[in-house]
Amino acid sequence: MKIPHHHLHLNNWRKVMPAVLGLVLCSSISFAQTPNKAIIDAIVKEETDNSQLEKLAHELFDGIGPRLVGTPQMKQANEWAVAKYKSWDIDARNEKWGEWRGWERGISHIDMVYPRVKSMEGTQLAWSPGMGKKTVTAEVIILPDLADSAAYAAWMPSVKGKFVMVSMNQPTGRPDYNWQEFATKESFDKMKAERTAMTDAWKKRITKTGYTAKTLPVALENAGAAGILTNTWSAGFGVDKIFSAYTKTVPTVDIALEDYTLLYRLTEGGTIPKLSIHTESKELGVVPTFNTIAEIKGSEKPDEYVMLSAHFDSWDGGTGATDNGTGTLTMMEAVRLIKKFYPHPKRTILVGHWGSEEEGLNGSRAFVEDHPEIVKNLQALFNQDNGTGRVVNLSGQGFAESKDYLSRWLAAAPDTLKNRIKTNFPGTPGGGGSDFASFVAVGAPGFSLSSLNWSYGSYTWHTNRDTYDKVIFDDLRNNAMLAAIMAYMASEDPAKTSTVKTEGVKWPIPVKAIRRGGMDPVK
Template sequence: MMKRIPASASFALLALTAFHAGPGAGDAAAQTFPTDDPVIRLMWEEGMGDGSQAFDLSQALMDSIGPRLMGSPSFDAAGDWLLARYAEWGIEAEKQEYGTWIGWERGYSHIDLTAPRVRSLEGMMLAWSPGTDGPVEADVELLPQAGSREEFDAWLLSVSGKAVLISFPEPTCREDQSWEDHATPETVERMRAGRDEARGAWFSGMRNAGGDFAQRIADAGAVALLTGRWSQGWGVDKIFSSPTRTVPGLHLSCEDYGLLARLAERGQSPRVRIDARAEFLGDVPAFNVVGRIPGVELPDEYVLLSAHLDSWDGASGATDNGTGTIMMLEAMRLLKAAYPNPRRTILVGHWGGEEQGLIGSTAFAADNPEAVDGLQAAFNQDNGTWRIDYIRMQGFTGAGAHFGRWFSNIPVEITGHIELDIPGVPETGGSDHMSFICVPAPGFRLQSNYPDYRQYTWHTNRDTFDKVVFDDLRNNATLAAMLAYQASEDPERVPRDMRVLPAGPRGGPGQWPQCRPPRRSAGG
């Protein structure tokens, strides 16, 4: 018997799909083809038109599987889901294990203020935190602004059985832009001066307490450590990992963290009830998902599409890096449909452990030297929604000529948004392209607009499916497919000559902090 969808739900889904599709999304004729290349035309029609699967793939990954914390069952499920999609499309793919990581599964988090009034607080347990093993109630204590380590140690005698606030309490959770738009200049200046003074005093006290103060609070018998890391945007917080693995670590919204801090500071006896569940699963396999379309003429030369699969789990990992994952997944689907017999082998890497220091892509580079030695180009994406608008040549002095040729065959509706930085300089941080630049092998970052990503979705509790702009995701997936096709067909190899930079941390491959042997476990 067929189930009926309520009219309201059906309308909502239709409206959401239409909104994300945008006007003319299915009109594959609205473009400028610089060549008669049938592969480029087919990629455009399939990637930018009604054949795109970007919306459905994104919804399944971000809503149904959700966040993909390294070592969690959801990360493993996401790997299996990728393998199933590639199998459907006839693309070879496998999990490549490279070590182990801490297995951990999140349960629910309930945090309530019980005194001096009752209020349910917005918060959640931090990654790799132990749970509370049932509900606990505790008075709330604020980290003191200690003048010395000895003064801090004396305060530790009072924390047993308490929940301790260990982050700087923001004086205001109103974004700075709002102050600038609506307050007088004098008020804005006074707010900032007061905030800077309070922040300076707070961090001076933290330094005096010592770098291991969180573990010492836990060892002194605290029942929970409460944190708050505001992103400086409306209702948005950065959510990372627990400061210790011995007592529960929980994050509160900027507003609710500030409420508890003010109550504690003024002696108004705040008390909380915490019920947070989690389970440690022992060491679990760490892996990348690697797919390939074998080359027919130069099978030992490689084009690599790159994006990390793992995420923090404060939300759904939508723009960091669900969009990059779907971009490269959809690009491989387009390549298989329009270019099933590439000249060079085309690989895709969905990396684990990017958030833990690029460990998945670094391990891949170490474990697959033939792919790195034969690398024509790696194209990495890892910063959220919006169209690709900037590609740096990373100091590879001959790369610009290749991009110029590749772009000349791609519709201007895609390339017209993009600035090429030629020859650019190598990044000394960032994402998984660094694992190849360190060799050095040609690795490039397909970069989208940064500011609102940094403020609103990067590592925050608001990084959810609804933030994705699907016109741009379709554009980016089509761009990745076209670049992979052009790089595969290029009659010449991209040279590895790099700009010589001044000595020091930026001195060259192998000298950057990111260029280090692969990390094979959580312990090192």
Template structure:
């Protein structure tokens, strides 16, 4: 997924409600009044008792993150995750199926051994990028060189023969491995300003170096491999201690490797100062041809309105630098646990509750977009979609996604949740429809009230979002339990609503060009692909 929407949150629409302990504040009208403590709905009491007394969150996290592991589309890990989810739902007595929506180039990660062999011996911290070509299990030793400072694309073409038989570094070396917060806490103002100025200068110089090649950054790897390079070295630092973002390879014939910040820096400094460093690389990933891509769909059948739906939404796939813990293992296990709790205490809801664990979200919301197009009858009769997908924190923000009456029906449903779980939530009604970022927007584009349950940061953007540090140890189970209770109560209330809610859309403000705002269009998914 992209960075969470709440990081871009701005209060600029018709109404803003802040839920505080014992208070509802309507800032649009300047009113503040005491909300009396309501008597708790007996079903809400049962939801809380089941969620707290029999929580399966830690076991689900262990099984998904430690046993299954990362879930890159097209890999055996994703297949195992679909199968695991299916068996888990069926164990709980919740019918489920894996619905194929497309296929993807298959790839299976193998070992990544990277060692510096000259001018000294050192094990290098790094890994293959997703879908990277392989050394076929052979150890390939070669010199490491950097992209040169050249005048223009002609100079780049004249230099290009130098890459033959070499590993080529194509990322800017970072001047510091300390995150900005660390500098701000300990550095003198003068030292901080000096570092930031130095980094800005390096960024400008590196951007100029890339432009001079006449190529886009994504095109450079294939040009280098065609010229005879034996491998591509990158380092995509995430501005946090020890964190690198791990995405997909842009090479097609030789391995692409992400190297940790400091090991990349060592190699870069040695190469720039004439020491001709060498590394030995051995990788053994496998390319598996095209493999099917699935959404896992589970169902708690409605008793009164079986053909009307409330959808619990989370994407099951992940990048695979870590184990996909906070993106989106947290959303997956929380929504699965919501389903388990509701099956225990509300086995016959009025409306059908669907649980959609989407595939290939990371490549463009492909699973949820496919579901929207492939299931028009469901889309026509969906009451609401609740989506979890930005980390391990407690839900802190909910937008009305541009639906005029969200203030009314979401307000009623939130009122049923004990204030312990809503007191710190900020809501923006009616808000605006999202144009990307996570799976709820697939439904919003189709006119379905879809709501991103946006979480507290826990340094998600820098520490775990698509990084090698997105692992089990970053989970905060108390916050996940909080989200399970909140989502379960919202789902219960949405399922029991007497009628389908009003889907009227707000008129969107004009854009910077002065043209009227338009509702996001339904976008076609990618139903087949390689890499990105």
């Protein structure tokens, strides 16, 4: 109720004021929400005393392992999750949304056999061609620095039968924080300047070939290279990022920085090393891809929905523990708690474990396209996907009235959970960082439970070190409690969530899911 001040005389204002106060009080009472403290206390006690997170993590990360879309491990994980939910008396299903290039990682051996024998640390890139049962021994050469694409075209025949190094030689294997702690300022500044110059020079070297980072490996294999060697250092001790190969017939192998730089120095110094490489990955044709959906039916408003959300797939350099195994297990554990202490929610509670997030949020985008009835009646979605840390940030994602309901729901959580969370209202809508953005793009209230860093970007995000031992289970327990409490409060709220957008905020455009992916590794 807006009353323009220039139309009111003082006496009129005195008459109107009690009515205005009455409206405000009525409004706050009508939207008051009193949580059942016994349910929240039970959730906290169960997760504190009887958490299943360590057991789930062992089964998923150690037993099944990484969950690259299109691999047997992804299918195994889908089936494991459904069985686990059913053991908790929770309905679950695997819902097909598309199909992908099927691929299975096999045995890999990478050994330097000259000038001395040394087993190398390395990982065949995802979807890299295998070599069957054969082993190839060949010399190593470095992509040279030539004048232009014509010079490279003339050089290309010399790669025949060789392993070609196509990544720069990093000047240091120490992360910057280590330099910062121990180096003189002059030494640190000098190293950074050298590294910047080397990085720029290598980019120019690639450009001068006439190819891109994606098309160069294919050109080299077409010229007869025995394989492609890369190094994608992740700016930490012993850690590399492991993405996908672009070659079609010869293997692409990421060699760890310590060994890659050794090979580079030997080659540059004139002692040409020889590598023996054996990789047994195999193509599996076109395979179906799934989202795993769990459901507890609503007792009063079954056609309104509260969702817990995390992507199930991962890259496969490690075991996908913190990206996004921890988010997956947080939501599984949260719904286990809900089923145990809030078995008849007012609204239907769903859990979405999405496939192929890593290739462009494809599983969640497909779900949004396939289930308009859920998206239209979504009370709230809570997604977690940035590592193992405790939740410390919650944004309103650009929804004008998000502060009202999110603050109310958060207030029900114990101080130990809510007091460490920084809120940002109304915030701005996420454009594509994780699966909540698939829902936000179509105007549905999706929110990210954003976690403390734990050196995520360097050490576990898409790396060969994203493994069980990096999980911080105390933080994970807090996140499971929080997700369960927020879902409970959202389900119980007498009011339907407002999705009015903040004026003047640019909203992301929905992107269609890729329903058939990975068929051409060069694209």
